[in-house]
Amino acid sequence: MKDTLVSRIKEVTLKDPILVEGLPGVGHVGKLVADHMVEELKAEKIIEIYSPHFPPQVMVKEDGTIKQVRNEIYAYHGKNDEPDLLILIGDYQSATNEGHYELCSIFLDIAQSFHVKRIYALGGYGTGQFVDKPNVMGAATSIELVEEMKQKDVVFHENEPGGGIIGVSGLLLGMGALRGIDAVCLMGVTSGYLVDPKAASEVLRILSGILGIEVSMQALEERAKEMEKIIGKLQEMERAQAPYEAVGGDEDLRYIG
Amino acid sequence: MKDTLVSRIKEVTLKDPILVEGLPGVGHVGKLVADHMVEELKAEKIIEIYSPHFPPQVMVKEDGTIKQVRNEIYAYHGKNDEPDLLILIGDYQSATNEGHYELCSIFLDIAQSFHVKRIYALGGYGTGQFVDKPNVMGAATSIELVEEMKQKDVVFHENEPGGGIIGVSGLLLGMGALRGIDAVCLMGVTSGYLVDPKAASEVLRILSGILGIEVSMQALEERAKEMEKIIGKLQEMERAQAPYEAVGGDEDLRYIG
């Protein structure tokens, strides 16, 4: 496997779907929201993506069986007036710069094959400090979109995020704009440590409002706790095995989740 | 040499062979067991694999001659009711993420050319602590296989290995499953420091039972000591030459064995 492998699990027809992306990142905010939506909306898996840009790893499930690390795309058929959705989730983002560009192009190719016209990329914005009142910061591909988001309680600060947006969420906007796709990044403001369910619930609240899709938040906190447990295990194991780990020194397994 | 080179040393015919993999890793458990099996079973080398994903290095043997670092596949013709085996051993695993994926695909291509239907990937599970009573932890590609292994004294814990399995052993399961090959990872629980012959002998005991192939364990301890000596030398030399080593900063030579 020298190239990324896109495996189509199921063929579906969707009407002008909106793409929601929530891969691991700062405070695992995006991943937590998107995983939660997949579960609550009972979205069905239609695509699996395997790539040499992911860590060379399998996850071990509670029953002792394994799962090759991957990204996945789920489809949700909107009820009544709800829009259709594609939801992109996964265990990892690319471990290399070049991989981010390659994978993002593949995601956009898939999106365009479904005639996606709008993308919501979910993430966290780490302040490194305790966050008192959670809010959601935005960035978007056009000034009209910025204005639209302001109406939806998304906050825009003149100088933030000063460092730009790194990883898939950033590239979906930047590369999406080059292809003429409208895209918004919704960043839950978070301390940035481990998994932040408060920032996630605020992102989910605002995204639900934007999409006009109601998603129960009851299980969100519990899901955050589970995710935190897994991440804790991963970090513990990394420490234990570090001196002999069968992996090159470049790996960054920090945002597993 | 921009691509991995598979050099077939000898053509053999095998009947539904089982693939056993033991490359360097945590506690050198997998490598120690597989190297030992090759010696004790007098398996014959049939394939050599050279790759730009291995460190750019030759090993120097005791007589002053050299050996290009590589992976090797040996064949064992089972006696009486014993199954045939392919045994994969080597000096190194890939030094890069992408290399792990590429090499694992090559290993699986070779396995499929021999109609391999089952793989045992051997490794160690590092606890970072002294291990009192050695046991063997498992992971497998299906729940049926998990149940079968439990019958053979392989231990499955609900939350371990929480960090998943990294490197060739992990990918042989994950990528193997995608190709419909049954695969099991047998991990000797080890402190994870240097070479652990106790963990190795426990893995060998259980694997022998599963395969129905008896392998003398007498030489195992001595072999572990030799391996430890070589690793010690490697580490010493690395320290001595570090400031001027003719190699990029990315190398991870830690799990040489």
Added chain:
Amino acid sequence: MKDTLVSRIKEVTLKDPILVEGLPGVGHVGKLVADHMVEELKAEKIIEIYSPHFPPQVMVKEDGTIKQVRNEIYAYHGKNDEPDLLILIGDYQSATNEGHYELCSIFLDIAQSFHVKRIYALGGYGTGQFVDKPNVMGAATSIELVEEMKQKDVVFHENEPGGGIIGVSGLLLGMGALRGIDAVCLMGVTSGYLVDPKAASEVLRILSGILGIEVSMQALEERAKEMEKIIGKLQEMERAQAPYEAVGGDEDLRYIG
């Protein structure tokens, strides 16, 4: 996007243009001068270059809209006796060795398509110490060019820069020479910390004299302050997000600007 993408924004005809390069580097001297020239001369953007060798990132502008990181080439039509110019600026240099070579080849291909016969690569030379009286150090592709530059107050020291010139500025000279293009590197001597407007104004003064193009320096100091603010933000954010940043461990975001 596995390959670098050259997007031509506008077709222009130029007469024997001179290429001026000012990408981020030591003390941001080159970037500051070239950005300033683009603004003051009202040069027009003709080419955008996107590459997987740049960090996987978008910049967020003050109004909340985003910009995919990239390199850009601007054209300036010389007035009266002034020469025509191509000015190469950007957010980043390549994050990898190989990318530097690839991007530099692309820059030279573009230059040759415009019949560029001379290149001025702008940069900084960091001394690590406070610089009392700024001056401009040079290096060039031929001894005739060295002599010509000495007439223009460019300083040549027998043993400096002893370490050679690294990155795009270096390769434009080295690879340019292999293609028969005359090229000069003008390095403002700087302490090397953050953005150095004094070194930049000295480089600009000398370059203006060489080109015979007058460029107002009034706004230079202010522009340096803005650039410093952005870099400060970037560094702050990097620190805050470091533990969970959705990017592999290889990235070097230090010379963003």
Added chain:
Amino acid sequence: MKDTLVSRIKEVTLKDPILVEGLPGVGHVGKLVADHMVEELKAEKIIEIYSPHFPPQVMVKEDGTIKQVRNEIYAYHGKNDEPDLLILIGDYQSATNEGHYELCSIFLDIAQSFHVKRIYALGGYGTGQFVDKPNVMGAATSIELVEEMKQKDVVFHENEPGGGIIGVSGLLLGMGALRGIDAVCLMGVTSGYLVDPKAASEVLRILSGILGIEVSMQALEERAKEMEKIIGKLQEMERAQAPYEAVGGDEDLRYIG
């Protein structure tokens, strides 16, 4: 330039030439000897090799002109009974694993185009301690060659170099052997710090004896001092510019010379 570029400067005919390699490495022993031989024997340059696997850098010469970093092959026509030689020298070795394999294959392709049947790879063996009485350690592709070298005062220790040989010198033996070329590595035992002229003169003494080519050693010490000065400059500049250096974090510029 995505690929390594082999530029043939001059066509020459050689009779069964021997390849001598001396690229930067431990104690700069190999580079010092090979550079010295090129000068003393007035060998002529026939090939230049440019590669994206070298650092993206130009060297600045004393007169202010620049030189793209590269590897070079020189030809020496043996006088009387002397053998013909190809001498491989350069500013750098590859900065990546994969590059080492690719460049070594290119070197061997060139060697085979000249019908090279024997290679001497020169290097240093760093002990990390002061070396009282210099000697030359060996490794070779066959036991016959080991015996032959023992007759020439080359030392073979049963357990050294325990860590194998890393970089071009190692691969020329390992990959050379796979192509059926006899190859010897001669390693001057050195403390490993900076440039070691004593280890170099011992390697040169033994190599001269083996080749039957007399090379004056008078200028060797002086050449070592010059090389040390350049390396000192490089290291100084690296320290000064480190915080903003326009190069990714992976680079290993330590063995420039």
